[in-house]
Amino acid sequence: MPPKRRSPTQQRSRETVARIVDAAVSVLSDVGYDQASTNRIAAAAGVSPGTLYGYFSDKDDIVFAVIERVVEGFGEAVAPALRGAAALPERESTWMVLDAVLTAIEARAPLIETFVDRVPAERYAPQLDQLRERVSDVAFQLLAARRPGVPVADLERATWFAVRTTEHLVVRYVVLQPPIPRDAFLDELTRTVLGFSAPPA
Amino acid sequence: MPPKRRSPTQQRSRETVARIVDAAVSVLSDVGYDQASTNRIAAAAGVSPGTLYGYFSDKDDIVFAVIERVVEGFGEAVAPALRGAAALPERESTWMVLDAVLTAIEARAPLIETFVDRVPAERYAPQLDQLRERVSDVAFQLLAARRPGVPVADLERATWFAVRTTEHLVVRYVVLQPPIPRDAFLDELTRTVLGFSAPPA
Amino acid sequence: MPPKRRSPTQQRSRETVARIVDAAVSVLSDVGYDQASTNRIAAAAGVSPGTLYGYFSDKDDIVFAVIERVVEGFGEAVAPALRGAAALPERESTWMVLDAVLTAIEARAPLIETFVDRVPAERYAPQLDQLRERVSDVAFQLLAARRPGVPVADLERATWFAVRTTEHLVVRYVVLQPPIPRDAFLDELTRTVLGFSAPPA
Amino acid sequence: MPPKRRSPTQQRSRETVARIVDAAVSVLSDVGYDQASTNRIAAAAGVSPGTLYGYFSDKDDIVFAVIERVVEGFGEAVAPALRGAAALPERESTWMVLDAVLTAIEARAPLIETFVDRVPAERYAPQLDQLRERVSDVAFQLLAARRPGVPVADLERATWFAVRTTEHLVVRYVVLQPPIPRDAFLDELTRTVLGFSAPPA
DNA sequence: GATGAATGAGAATTCATTCAT
DNA sequence: GATGAATGAATTCTCATTCAT
Numbered sequence: 001m002p003p004k005r006r007s008p009t010q011q012r013s014r015e016t017v018a019r020i021v022d023a024a025v026s027v028l029s030d031v032g033y034d035q036a037s038t039n040r041i042a043a044a045a046g047v048s049p050g051t052l053y054g055y056f057s058d059k060d061d062i063v064f065a066v067i068e069r070v071v072e073g074f075g076e077a078v079a080p081a082l083r084g085a086a087a088l089p090e091r092e093s094t095w096m097v098l099d100a101v102l103t104a105i106e107a108r109a110p111l112i113e114t115f116v117d118r119v120p121a122e123r124y125a126p127q128l129d130q131l132r133e134r135v136s137d138v139a140f141q142l143l144a145a146r147r148p149g150v151p152v153a154d155l156e157r158a159t160w161f162a163v164r165t166t167e168h169l170v171v172r173y174v175v176l177q178p179p180i181p182r183d184a185f186l187d188e189l190t191r192t193v194l195g196f197s198a199p200p201a
Numbered sequence: 202m203p204p205k206r207r208s209p210t211q212q213r214s215r216e217t218v219a220r221i222v223d224a225a226v227s228v229l230s231d232v233g234y235d236q237a238s239t240n241r242i243a244a245a246a247g248v249s250p251g252t253l254y255g256y257f258s259d260k261d262d263i264v265f266a267v268i269e270r271v272v273e274g275f276g277e278a279v280a281p282a283l284r285g286a287a288a289l290p291e292r293e294s295t296w297m298v299l300d301a302v303l304t305a306i307e308a309r310a311p312l313i314e315t316f317v318d319r320v321p322a323e324r325y326a327p328q329l330d331q332l333r334e335r336v337s338d339v340a341f342q343l344l345a346a347r348r349p350g351v352p353v354a355d356l357e358r359a360t361w362f363a364v365r366t367t368e369h370l371v372v373r374y375v376v377l378q379p380p381i382p383r384d385a386f387l388d389e390l391t392r393t394v395l396g397f398s399a400p401p402a
Numbered sequence: 403m404p405p406k407r408r409s410p411t412q413q414r415s416r417e418t419v420a421r422i423v424d425a426a427v428s429v430l431s432d433v434g435y436d437q438a439s440t441n442r443i444a445a446a447a448g449v450s451p452g453t454l455y456g457y458f459s460d461k462d463d464i465v466f467a468v469i470e471r472v473v474e475g476f477g478e479a480v481a482p483a484l485r486g487a488a489a490l491p492e493r494e495s496t497w498m499v500l501d502a503v504l505t506a507i508e509a510r511a512p513l514i515e516t517f518v519d520r521v522p523a524e525r526y527a528p529q530l531d532q533l534r535e536r537v538s539d540v541a542f543q544l545l546a547a548r549r550p551g552v553p554v555a556d557l558e559r560a561t562w563f564a565v566r567t568t569e570h571l572v573v574r575y576v577v578l579q580p581p582i583p584r585d586a587f588l589d590e591l592t593r594t595v596l597g598f599s600a601p602p603a
Numbered sequence: 604m605p606p607k608r609r610s611p612t613q614q615r616s617r618e619t620v621a622r623i624v625d626a627a628v629s630v631l632s633d634v635g636y637d638q639a640s641t642n643r644i645a646a647a648a649g650v651s652p653g654t655l656y657g658y659f660s661d662k663d664d665i666v667f668a669v670i671e672r673v674v675e676g677f678g679e680a681v682a683p684a685l686r687g688a689a690a691l692p693e694r695e696s697t698w699m700v701l702d703a704v705l706t707a708i709e710a711r712a713p714l715i716e717t718f719v720d721r722v723p724a725e726r727y728a729p730q731l732d733q734l735r736e737r738v739s740d741v742a743f744q745l746l747a748a749r750r751p752g753v754p755v756a757d758l759e760r761a762t763w764f765a766v767r768t769t770e771h772l773v774v775r776y777v778v779l780q781p782p783i784p785r786d787a788f789l790d791e792l793t794r795t796v797l798g799f800s801a802p803p804a
Numbered sequence: 805g806a807t808g809a810a811t812g813a814g815a816a817t818t819c820a821t822t823c824a825t
Numbered sequence: 826g827a828t829g830a831a832t833g834a835a836t837t838c839t840c841a842t843t844c845a846t
Contacts, residue, residue, distance in 0.1 A: 013826085033321065034235070037819055048828045050822075059820065117323045120233060125318070157381050161370070161389060168369040169362070180358050188362060188397070195396050196389070214809070238836060249811045254838065415805085435723065436637070439840055450807045452843075461841065519725045522635060527720070559783050563772070563791060570771035571764070582760050590764060590799070597798050598791070616830070640815060651832045656817065 017055050017065075020045045024066050029110050032118035038062070060123070067115070067124045070108055071131045077104035082138050090146060095190045101166065102186065105174045113175045136163050143197055158197035166193060218256055221246045222270060225263045226312055233319035234264070261324070268316070268325045271309055272332050278305035283339050291347060296391045302367060303387065306375045314376045337364050344398055359398035367394060419457050419467075422447045426468050431512050434520035435465070462525070469517070469526045472510055473533045479506035484540050492548060497592045503568060504588065507576045515577045538565050545599055560599035568595060620658050623648045624672060627665045628714055635721035636666070663726070670718070670727045673711055674734050680707035685741050693749060698793045701769060705789065708777045716778045739766050746800055761800035769796060 023045035027036045038059050042049040056062045081100035085093035105112060115124055140159045147155060166189065172178075173185055180188075224246035228237045239260050243250045257263045282301030286294040306313060316325055341360045348356060367390065373379075374386055381389075425447035429438045440461050444451040458464045483502035487495035507514060517526055542561045549557060568591065574580075575587055582590075626648035630639045641662050645652045659665045684703030688696040708715060718727055743762045750758065769792065775781075776788055783791075 016826095032323075038821080039819065042829095049820085050828055050830095051826085053821070054826070117326070118321045120235070120319045120321055122233065122318045153380070157379075157385070157389070160379050160381065161393070164370060164373055165366055165393075169365060172365055178358075178361050179354075180361065184358070188358070192362070192366075192393060192396060195393060217809080239838075240836075250837085251812065251839075252810055255809070260837070418805095434725075440842080441840070444808095451841085452807055452809095453805085455842070456805070519728070520723045522637070522721045522723055524635065524720045555782070559781075559787070559791070562781050562783065563795070566772060566775055567768055567795075571767060574767055580763055581756075582763065586760070590760070594764070594768075594795060594798060597795060619830085641817080642815075652816085653818075653833065654831055657830070662816070 016045075016047065016051070020047065020052060020055060020062065021065050021069060024062050025069075025111055028063075028066065028119075029114050032114065033063070033120075033123070034118070063119075063123060064127070066111075067127045070111055070115075071127050073108065074104045075131060075134065077107065078135070082135075085138075085142055086145065091190065091194065093142070094193055095186060098166065098170075098186055098189055098193065102170050102174070102182075105170050109174050112171060116171060116175060132163060132167065136160075139163060147197060155197070161196040162193045165189075165196075217246075217248065217252065218266075221248065221253060221256060221263065222266050225267050226315075229264070229267065229319065230311060230315045233315075234321060234324065239263070264320070264324055265328070267312075268328050271312055271316075272328045274309065275305050276332060276335070278308065279336070283336075286339075286343055287346065292391065292395065294343070295394055296387060299367065299371075299387055299390055299394065303371050303375070303383075306371050310375050313372060317372060317376060333364060333368065337361075340364060348398060356398070362397040363394045366390075366397075418447075418449065418453070422449065422454060422457060422464065423467050423471060426464050427471075427513055430465075430468065430521075431516050434516065435522075435525070436520070440464070465521075465525060466529070468513075469529045472513055472517075473529050475510065476506045477533060477536065479509065480537070484537075487540075487544055488547065493592065493596065495544070496595055497588060500568065500572075500588055500591055500595065504572050504575070504584075507572050511576050514573060518573060518577060534565060534569065538562075541565060549599060557599070563598040564595045567591075567598075619648075619650065619654065620668075623650065623655060623658060623665065624668050627669050628717075631666070631669065631721065632713060632717045635717075636723060636726065641665070666722070666726055667730070669714075670730050673714055673718075674730045676711065677707045678734060678737070680710065681738070685738075688741075688745055689748065694793065694797065696745070697797055698789060701773075701789055701792055701796065704769060705773050705777070705785075708773050712777050715774060719774060719778060735766060735770065739763075742766060750800060758800070764799040765796045768792075768799075 020041065024036070024041050027041050027044050031040070038052055039049050041062060042052050045052075052062070056065065078097070078100045081097045085097050087093075088096065121128075136159055139162060140155060143155050143158060144150075144152075169185075169189055173180070221242065225237070225242050228242050228245050232241070237260075239253055240250050242263060243253050246253075253263070257266065279298070279301050282298045286298055288294075289297065337360055340363060341356060344356050344359060345351075370386075370390055374381070422443065426438070426443045429443050429446050433442070440454055441451050443464060444454050447454075454464070458467065480499070480502045483499045487499055489495075490498065538561050541564060542557060545557050545560060546552075571587075571591055575582070623644065627639070627644050630644050630647050634643070639662075641655055642652050644665060645655050648655075655665070659668065681700070681703050684700045688700050690696075691699065739762055742765060743758060746758050746761060747753075772788075772792055776783070
């Protein structure tokens with residue numbers, strides 16, 4: 001796969017960009033990726049199809065911007081919890097971070113559901129990978145600070161399990177809404193995540 | 202929406218069906234769902250576009266057949282382990298089942314990777330849901346037999362966590378090939394899955 | 403337009419021909435000309451698509467056979483009245499013939515409606531023209547016998563008006579079922595037809 | 604069946620619409636309805652297939668526009684005669700209206716011949732029915748004004764015969780060009796039409 | 805004589821993208 | 826900067842017809 005060229009052809013009206021991305025979010029949520037035609041997005045944004053191409057290089061570029069927005073929003077929403085984590089006891093900090101993650105996903109539920117269900121993962125993998133990398137780095141540091149002497153490989157393994165499990169379970173919990181109370185879900189997830197890095201009994 | 206009728210409009214040569222499904226697998230792997238046109242699949246199968254429609258009602262029906270093949274193969278591959286589970290101690294039986302699951306996924310890695318990365322989930326959700334349901338039922342029964350007196354809601358919650366976590370981690374382990382030894386992965390997964398149903402300390 | 407080649411490639415089982423034509427009648431009536439595919443007709447006839455081509459040269463040839471049957475049936479149904487016409491007074495004979503025509507059309511109403519509404523006229527024009535020609539000839543003779551001395555051109559004009567008007571009104575009466583009693587319709591039509599050949603007042 | 608929405612998806616160049624409709628007329632005349640593909644019409648109009656769909660929702664919509672043009676033109680051409688009819692004696696007014704009808708059909712002969720011969724009637728029935736309805740209403744009013752005391756059912760019957768007969772004979776006269784002088788045709792038709800509403804002798 | 809799987813040209817329609825205004 | 830009419834390649838699907846068995 002050749003690396004995708006990214007970012008606007010030209011930067012013009014900040015407001016128009018926002019309107020297009022808003023429209024794309026709305027159209028994607030309404031009709032899914034396949035049916036989300038550029039003309040439809042343009043119409044929803046109240047601009048002409050030609051205008052789209054003044055701001056975005058192609059259709060994927062618009063989708064890219066949508067994902068970017070979600071990812072950035074998520075990152076910002078979770079950042080405080082991550083920064084505050086080091087100062088708290090392990091269980092509390094973990095719970096707090098997971099709660100922040102869950103809250104951030106909940107706040108973006110419709111769009112995330114659209115992507116998870118209706119967009120091929122390869123379309124948003126790059127940005128998601130990048131975000132996951134960032135979160136994993138922080139998680140690794142937090143863990144390393146509390147497990148001096150544990151081999152790096154073990155810390156990485158624990159991080160891998162913790163991040164992957166969290167990511168999946170939180171998204172599914174939000175999207176599927178299983179009959180599990182929010183607190184019970186967070187408690188169980190916290191326990192599980194902590195379990196990945198427990199010293200062998 | 203009326204339930205989509207599935208599979209052959211007419212039953213003809215068994216070999217041609219196989220060639221079309223093989224071709225579909227190959228085309229999906231090569232170019233993803235969106236670009237996998239019926240003409241492309243037909244060409245890859247060495248048949249005319251019209252022939253496709255003697256065997257499949259539309260494009261989705263072909264994809265359906267591909268998924269069916271994976272799901273059925275998976276179900277059969279895992280069945281012996283599930284049947285043998287009741288007779289073994291908890292830890293051994295869990296490990297054995299998870300090993301069978303991992304092995305079955307490994308055997309289908311390229312196809313599963315294709316679907317996970319390149320096909321919108323809604324396209325294979327119905328069959329996957331059905332398979333997950335079947336597996337969940339068995340898991341629930343095994344658990345219930347070993348946790349007499351535990352409320353049904355708790356058993357269901359444990360099953361939900363266990364099945365979702367296993368599904369995701371096993372697929373990611375196979376697809377991403379993280380630097381975690383197979384046995385270590387299985388051990389950690391076994392521990393985690395058992396943890397979901399552990400009596401509160 | 404090149405003259406259409408006609409009639410079966412080979413004459414084989416008389417019964418199979420009948421079954422195919424029956425099936426064509428039924429399919430045409432059910433779904434119209436456009437949707438009446440050869441495969442559909444074959445299925446309705448209980449034969450394979452290939453078999454059709456042992457009896458008919460192409461799709462139009464089948465439609466041709468259907469029309470032929472209707473036209474022949476119509477001709478036979480009307481013949482007695484036409485033959486008996488010479489022996490009766492003008493008004494009675496005209497009424498009798500028109501009644502026979504109406505009855506013959508009524509007996510074929512569904513098929514005629516299908517053709518009139520759903521088949522381009524050019525498809526059945528040749529046979530219809532031939533039939534009309536035959537009927538016109540008889541009508542002309544009957545008229546000539548009763549209007550000695552009237553110029554041929556006048557007789558032909560009267561025949562033209564009478565045949566065209568009858569054809570159209572009878573078919574519309576049967577197909578549209580206007581709220582006109584059958585007898586009143588026949589009386590009015592008789593009066594009109596006789597009017598075409600009335601000596602100028 | 605929901606009523607088909609008709610005419611432009613978007614309104615664009617008036618000239619392009621005309622070119623497409625012109626092309627449709629020409630293609631329909633050349634190859635008939637079945638063979639008149641949208642691509643063919645587009646090519647004949649000198650536009651791309653996609654452009655067609657900026658103006659028309661589907662193939663039938665194009666045919667609809669063609670018919671609309673004929674029907675509207677006919678309606679406008681005949682309107683003055685219909686409006687002037689009330690002021691003239693019965694025979695004169697009838698002759699004048701029939702002359703206007705004949706003239707209007709003559710002016711559209713090639714197109715009408717195309718439709719009559721090569722387009723399934725159900726394709727243009729709705730508009731034709733509407734036009735016939737309008738004309739019938741006027742005819743009924745003219746008749747009613749001159750036949751006070753005649754039961755409505757009788758007037759309706761006379762109108763039905765007159766309109767149907769006129770419609771058919773005029774179209775056939777123009778399309779078939781039988782060896783009947785125009786004036787003689789109009790005289791005979793006038794006599795026939797008046798005959799339908801004559802008080803019983 | 806019959807079969808029916810296979811054919812493949814061609815139909816209607818879509819939509820990302822361009823460019824003259 | 827914006828427009829929006831126009832593009833045209835590509836897509837899904839059909840169906841009259843053939844021919845090896």
